[in-house]
Amino acid sequence: MSMDVKMAWRNLRRNPRRTLLTVSAVAFACLLLIFMLSFQFGSYDTMINAAVRIQTGHFQIQNEQFRERRDIRKIISNPEVVGRILEREQGITAYTFRAEAFSIVSSGNRTYGALVIGMDTDREARVSTLKDLVREGQFLADGDKDQALIGRLLAQNLKVGVGDELTLLGQGFDGSVAAAIVRVKGIYSSGQDDFDRAGMHIPLGYFQEIYAMHRAVHQIVVIAESLKRIPEMKAQIQSRIDHLETRENLTVLEWSDIMPGLKQAISMDLVSGLIFWLLLIIVVAFSILNTFLMAIFERTREFGVMMAIGTEPSRLTKILLMESMFMTGLGMVVGILVGIAVTLYFQAHGIDLGGGAELLKQYGISGRMYPRLSMLSVSLGPAMVLFVTFLAALYPAFKVRGLKPVDAMSFI
């Protein structure tokens, strides 16, 4: 260990209280940033996964023109072929077929508009959380025909319960009138009011029959194993589909295409998070600068003596920088370790948001939030802290060089 290192180290131990306070300031900043960043990233994953699981899936395959117009005529005429492609693809958990049409739903003397969705009952249960969202009655079973699931708010508006009859009136694929009488088998509640107010699900086969769709569908909804590989998978599936001999142009959309709001809400949250961290880091920087500066003022006499006995200013700067880097380093190690420990604890147990839980329901998130520790969340905060403390340390370390030994020694 060189002389300078030893000196810097001993200087720190000369005033342990001050060292401890500075180290704690750094540690606190690191801990907070690690935990909050992990929490932020974790909540995004929770939000995305919860939101796609209600309805949209991680990605969807649709007729190119279906997305904008929602026109019943923009179909996928041969879904099984696409299904076979998906089955060969790695990393896909499940997929399902859906068809939909806006229709008029009436009960007794009440009439509301609803989005009638035909779904593959078996596959749907593996793709979306719809089955678990059924709060009254039962989910549709294989072989059900004129049975329907409806949203809680729609049921409330129509004043119907499980077992009641509803009349459907819409327009079929060929322009004919599509009409049917169905019985409510279950009522679901997703917490997303739009969905619960306008949604009605019937078996796909029955849908195709009454809306004259033959074997066609409108959407193929896919759930992937992880969020990370989605862009890559999307490109791959798109290229396979392009090679198919189909009558329509099919397109692959990922969750961020289908729900641009969610993606942008996340970037917005990131931006506001950034403002947050910046303000916090500025405060931390000043707090640390404060401590460093005070330490220098207090030791003016000492520096004067050192200079008088021949210490070069550059060496003083070096020692001072080393002192501050020791403190920062120590603080960072403590902060990172405690930060990881705290985050891991909550990653395992979750954080109860209390009053906030009700609010999150509209994003389809229930109860607890889980932070997610990642390399990024562990390194980003401490790296920023390191950067600003280094900057804060530079000023006093160079200020020392301007000292005149005689004046400095006579300083009290």
Add this chain to the structure above:
Amino acid sequence: MHVQIAWRNIWRNPRRTVVVLTAIVVGVWAMLVMVALMRGMTDGMVDNAISTLTGEIQIHATGYRSDPVIDHRISDPAAVKKSIDEILPEDAQSTSRIRVNAIASNARHSTGLTLAGIVPKDESYVSFIGPEAIVKGRYLNFEDKNGILVGQSLAEKFDTHPGNKLVIMSRDTTGETASRAFRIVGIFKAEMEATEKQFAFVHIQTAQQMLKLDAAISEFCIILADDSRLESTAKSLADALGSDFEVLTWKQVLSAITAYLELFDGFMLLWYVVIFIAMGFGIVNTTLMSVFERMREFGVLKALGMKPWWIVRDVLTEAMFLLVLGIIIGNLLSVVVIGLLSTTGIDLSSLAKGAEFAGISRIIYPSLKLKDVATANAVVCILGLLVSSYPAIKAARFTPVQAMGHV
């Protein structure tokens, strides 16, 4: 006397005072800027929701809230209007409305929406819809029997424009399906796409005719000029109207936003504490140093017979001065920065969909509320004194001999 001594003491070492002050100023500034930004965001959220046909106070026939259908209607609006006018302050605005679920369709498309029958002139004072919301065509006038206003997103989806027909279907008071063709006279734009898709506006008399309502309406909607009288006005309205009517404030109607606002206060307090801890380390460190530096002085004072708690009082008074000074400068600085930011507002248009998803408006005007400033200042003051008491007690504990022997 000790106040004067404390004031002089903090200027004995101006350099140190400036350093501590900077830390406090930056901390207070960070607290206030953040709270102003967030407050601006929530204000936009509330304003937006209120102007989207929520109003500040709504009056319905009892039962409408849980089951908003035409059967729950106010059959004699004139009488209700009379008692409302007696209670409402002069500067409040009110309007009557019909609001029903309906199905809109043209040759190619159909969708479910809310049909609002409005009094065109009154409505423009109460909600977002009005001549300035129209981007194509014109606003409804008082004799528009067949005109309808639709939102821009709906018009795009329906592939239609002013002059075209739109058929509206809904259930009338006899339980029969009423259907009527309207001509689109104007296209409106709203803060949120969802609003543009959700509402279509017609003249209230047309709606009454179509739904066989006679003179009946669905609701009264009221905007007060003075926010602070919301609860008391709502209460006197409820008392005057009796149990046949529901009087709801926006806080009840927008329960999710109200819950968020409550959460928000707690969240901001957390933010103050976090920022305080970050700057607190600096404050303690510096105060501690100044105390140690003056160990000899305290020793002498004690030897002269000064009571320990006087020393505590002196050190705390010094800390108080520093805190108050820092708070004042910090407040001034934040007022300047926030003033600059709020003249232009912060434009989120590039993230419009995200703003919509989160329910906030596209442009945020940071706003500094007295309440938030007071809370932030109180947190800094109280916690500041609390952490300063550590060095203060330390100073009081020096024994004269030990302290005077210190160099």
